[in-house]
Amino acid sequence: MKTYNTDFVQYRFWLFPPNGKRKDITDLIETATFTSTDEGLVDTVDLHVKNEKIDGLWIHEDLYLARRMMIEAKDEDTDWTEVYRGTFTTWQTNASDFTINSTVSNSNQLLVGNDIIYYFPDGTADGRIKTILSGIGMPVGKFEGIGGMLSKEMVKSQATTKILEYKEKSEQKTGVKTVIRNTKGKFEIVTRGSNQKIYVLDSRAAQDGTDVHTISNDFVTVVKVYGVVKGDKMPPLQTTVTGDTAFGTHTKIIYSSDYNTPAEANTAAKNILKEQGKPQKNQTIKDHVDIPWIRVGDAVDVAVGTIGGIKNDAQVPIRRYVVAISRDYVNKTMTLELEA
Known part of the structure; x- marks a missing residue:
């Protein structure tokens, strides 16, 4: 290594x-x-x-x-x-x-504080995001991983709010995690972990590491999909998707009317459990030697403290994804926050 x-x-x-x-x-x-x-x-x-x-x-x-x-x-x-x-x-x-x-x-700063108003017919999440960006005059670079159809909608909001909302809906519908970036002045959305070169981060190059596991406020172990509400009646329960309930029953309700087909709603339920149905791991690598090319969303292999696997009684790196970076250009160190 x-x-x-x-x-x-x-x-x-x-x-x-x-x-x-x-x-x-x-x-x-x-x-x-x-x-x-x-x-x-x-x-x-x-x-x-x-x-x-x-x-x-x-x-x-x-x-x-x-x-x-x-x-x-x-x-x-x-x-x-x-x-x-x-x-x-x-x-x-x-x-x-x-x-x-x-x-x-x-230049993503241009999105902050921008009010928008649009009527969107039925269409794709990526199409709506690109429409918002075009209206602001934001150049677009790489754009990948955004999918899923959305129902018609009248939008009166801020640009950042809707972009993040459409990104989240896309992840629920497709199961593909994405990251917002800016490269050479262009707004980008890239698939998480799409970097070709994966660096190994170990204890020899880091001052410290922390590994915190919690049950988050949005923890979900059961997702119930309800049908269309008719008047004052209880909407029909269409399906229940259950995950690992070892940490208790935490229920989230979604409605099939927010999706194009029952199958799409079921897929969204499974993706919610995949994303929110396990303890949250907040893992940090502190003051690692600076690697200028690592960006938020990149995959890295980590063997620092309890962040790592064991093979033949020796620690081996495990795959993690960067969710935040702070970098000291003068001292050439970086601190990374990671997720599994």
Whole structure:
């Protein structure tokens, strides 16, 4: 098992001023941290930067709101490659030490706070998401794993609310888990675990790991599917799907009218049990050596603490999926939250 060699990891930070001449501010960075979560939609970078002159201009002018920044990375096997781009959304100068505090957000930030109104006829989840994105003017990149038909609907909501809702409905209907991302300024939805290169994370490269198992508030062991409600009468129970009730009976009710066919409703019931019918595992790998290419939604193989399997009395890695990342670009460490 080869431990990733962080000695070869490098980052560089580029600004793109309005005049079009990009500026390398890597040597001015004092701290730089990255945050990404599976439902956060927007990846952010927080910077603490020396306020000095480049080409005769104070750098705080180029870190101002709506100005653009890009981060590139390289390692032992990969040359300089873009890993992040965004625009400045907060700006603060500090007179005492001539520094700047800034936050950069990727372009998924455009979705936040956008009110939408649409009438959707019967159609697909991916079609509705793409319609919302087009209306906002958001470029779309890779789009996979979203499926399932939806009934007609009048929508008066916020863009992020409906996109997350349609993503969740798709997962219930198809059983395919997906992740929202932004790559090179384009909104993407990708299938969880679709990364081709899978890294092994072990105790030799991590400072710590925690493994917490809980019965969550949305725990479900029984799903009942009811038919159409007629007046004040009790709707007919069409089917009951039962999972593992070792932790008690926790019932969720769904209605066949929300699905196109009884078979689709039954499939949704099974997928709900698959997703919510087992104890929640909150597993964290803390201060692992930074691997620039790992993103939320990626599959990783883990052998840290009790996160791992046993074979021939030795610990072996088990497959997990990244649901959140915090990354320290300066110290070259990352903390990952994982799910099974």
